[in-house]
Amino acid sequence: MTDWTAGEPQVCFDECRSCARRWPLPRAACPHCGTPDPQRRGAAGTGTVAALTVVHRAPEGAPHPPTPFALVLVDLDEGVRVMGRAAGVSAVGERVAVGFPDGVPSFAPAR
Amino acid sequence: MIPYVTGVAVTPFGRQPGRTALDWQAAAAGAALTDAGLRATDLDAVLCGYATTAGHLMPADLLAERLGARPAIAHGTSAGGATGLAMLAAAARLVRAGEARAVLVAAGEDRASGQSGDTSARTLAQVGHAEYEIPLGGTVPAYYALLASAYLAARGLGPADLAPLAVQMRAHAADTPGAHRTAPIDVDAVLASPPIAEPLRLLDCCPVSDGGAAVVVTADPGGRGVAVTGVGEGHRHQHLSEADLADLGAARAARTAFAQAGRTLADVDVAGVYDSFTVTLAMLLEEIGFAEAGRAGADAAAGRFARDGALPLNTHGGLLSYGHCGVAGGLAHLVEVVTQLRGGAGPRQVPGPPRVGFVHGDGGVMSAHVSAVLEAA
Numbered sequence: 247m248t249d250w251t252a253g254e255p256q257v258c259f260d261e262c263r264s265c266a267r268r269w270p271l272p273r274a275a276c277p278h279c280g281t282p283d284p285q286r287r288g289a290a291g292t293g294t295v296a297a298l299t300v301v302h303r304a305p306e307g308a309p310h311p312p313t314p315f316a317l318v319l320v321d322l323d324e325g326v327r328v329m330g331r332a333a334g335v336s337a338v339g340e341r342v343a344v345g346f347p348d349g350v351p352s353f354a355p356a357r
Numbered sequence: 358m359i360p361y362v363t364g365v366a367v368t369p370f371g372r373q374p375g376r377t378a379l380d381w382q383a384a385a386a387g388a389a390l391t392d393a394g395l396r397a398t399d400l401d402a403v404l405c406g407y408a409t410t411a412g413h414l415m416p417a418d419l420l421a422e423r424l425g426a427r428p429a430i431a432h433g434t435s436a437g438g439a440t441g442l443a444m445l446a447a448a449a450r451l452v453r454a455g456e457a458r459a460v461l462v463a464a465g466e467d468r469a470s471g472q473s474g475d476t477s478a479r480t481l482a483q484v485g486h487a488e489y490e491i492p493l494g495g496t497v498p499a500y501y502a503l504l505a506s507a508y509l510a511a512r513g514l515g516p517a518d519l520a521p522l523a524v525q526m527r528a529h530a531a532d533t534p535g536a537h538r539t540a541p542i543d544v545d546a547v548l549a550s551p552p553i554a555e556p557l558r559l560l561d562c563c564p565v566s567d568g569g570a571a572v573v574v575t576a577d578p579g580g581r582g583v584a585v586t587g588v589g590e591g592h593r594h595q596h597l598s599e600a601d602l603a604d605l606g607a608a609r610a611a612r613t614a615f616a617q618a619g620r621t622l623a624d625v626d627v628a629g630v631y632d633s634f635t636v637t638l639a640m641l642l643e644e645i646g647f648a649e650a651g652r653a654g655a656d657a658a659a660g661r662f663a664r665d666g667a668l669p670l671n672t673h674g675g676l677l678s679y680g681h682c683g684v685a686g687g688l689a690h691l692v693e694v695v696t697q698l699r700g701g702a703g704p705r706q707v708p709g710p711p712r713v714g715f716v717h718g719d720g721g722v723m724s725a726h727v728s729a730v731l732e733a734a
Contacts, residue, residue, distance in 0.1 A: 270489070271486060271489055271596060299555055299556070301494070304478070304496055305476075308478070308491075311494060317495055329597065351493075
């Protein structure tokens with residue numbers, strides 16, 4: 247299962263093959279029970295905004311859109327929290343869906 | 358064997374061009390050795406924090422040679438903003454184990470003048486995940502702003518509720534020689550300062566400084582050694598995407614340190630807690646248990662963290678106003694708490710005198726946590 251970091255318009259997460267706990271970033275083993283080789287699974291891309299920032303200062307030479315731009319943490323419906331850019335999001339608690347307009351996940355209000 | 362902090366030093370922090378990272382480390386180390394009444398040749402261990410402007414492979418050997426030390430043990434340490442206290446913890450363990458009798462812990466960096474602001478911001482942003490976070494364009498202030506957004510939303514608070522922490526740190530810095538930022542501010546000034554990454558504004562963020570700090574940890578208490586009675590750490594995640602906001606590792610670190618010391622939160626007379634941003638300080642105070650959930654800012658506004666308050670906190674001005682030159686910024690809290698426990702803080706001395714001190718450092722995005730309990734002899 248490949249995701250946006252490999253060019254696929256998809257957000258993924260890890261799931262433990264033993265205890266079924268989930269987390270966002272690839273790991274070699276489950277941090278809860280230690281079972282190795284978790285399964286990489288695809289997410290539907292919908293969730294709820296857990297945190298929102300509008301970035302006004304960002305350094306030259308780094309991969310960011312023109313300032314100001316928004317970043318969010320989103321609690322996906324699969325129970326995993328991921329980071330993304332955001333467009334049109336105004337508050338924590340808002341329902342959002344992911345898109346990949348610049349090849350990276352960007353969350354917008356769910357229709 | 359109980360380890361003692363017997364020498365401390367911190368240089369002025371600020372934009373002070375003309376010195377390299379090694380110059381700052383050596384200046385602070387020399388002053389701490391003098392304070393301890395030791396020569397470099399007395400050291401059997403040298404621990405030195407990384408400097409982003411230097412990037413040297415072996416900063417402790419580099420510093421040892423400059424100082425004229427030939428220690429049996431020397432290594433650099435990297436745990437972000439927790440590095441200074443991670444080195445204190447390592448020094449305490451070396452002394453407890455009988456592996457060393459005199460350990461130098463040093464840090465310094467020309468972080469403000471040795472590189473451009475953009476270079477510094479890009480370097481620090483590397484605490485984000487190389488594939489999943491950095492390509493989104495985040496910065497360290499942006500990551501902490503996300504924490505602030507979640508913190509404020511969960512507690513039904515707004516940015517004005519964090520601002521009193523910046524105001525209190527500035528008031529402390531105004532009385533501290535060598536502080537980077539000393540002009541008085543109030544809550545309105547914090548809220549009117551330019552947005553960096555909302556909800557954080559300029560005055561919610563520490564400045565970037567040049568400077569150094571060092572401590573000497575020894576088996577011999579000397580005349581006025583401060584005992585390191587407990588150390589603890591917590592390392593639960595590296596990246597914000599994996600952070601458990603209900604259990605970041607700060608409380609675990611503190612619990613371990615208090616258990617070793619046979620002390621509790623209620624015993625603490627003076628504290629130094631990492632404050633890279635206002636929200637950093639609020640979240641650490643609340644997770645460790647020094648403030649109730651959502652109350653850190655209100656406690657600051659009520660004077661609880663003032664020198665004559667119930668919990669004198671960052672009495673030198675903290676990172677937010679004494680300044681932040683990297684690893685030495687986190688060590689400055691330790692230097693201040695030791696100075697207070699010795700009764701040597703002069704006009705900014707906490708009344709009491711304080712007997713039990715607590716320090717806590719945070720590295721990355723609330724990623725690495727180190728606590729220590731210190732007690733006056």
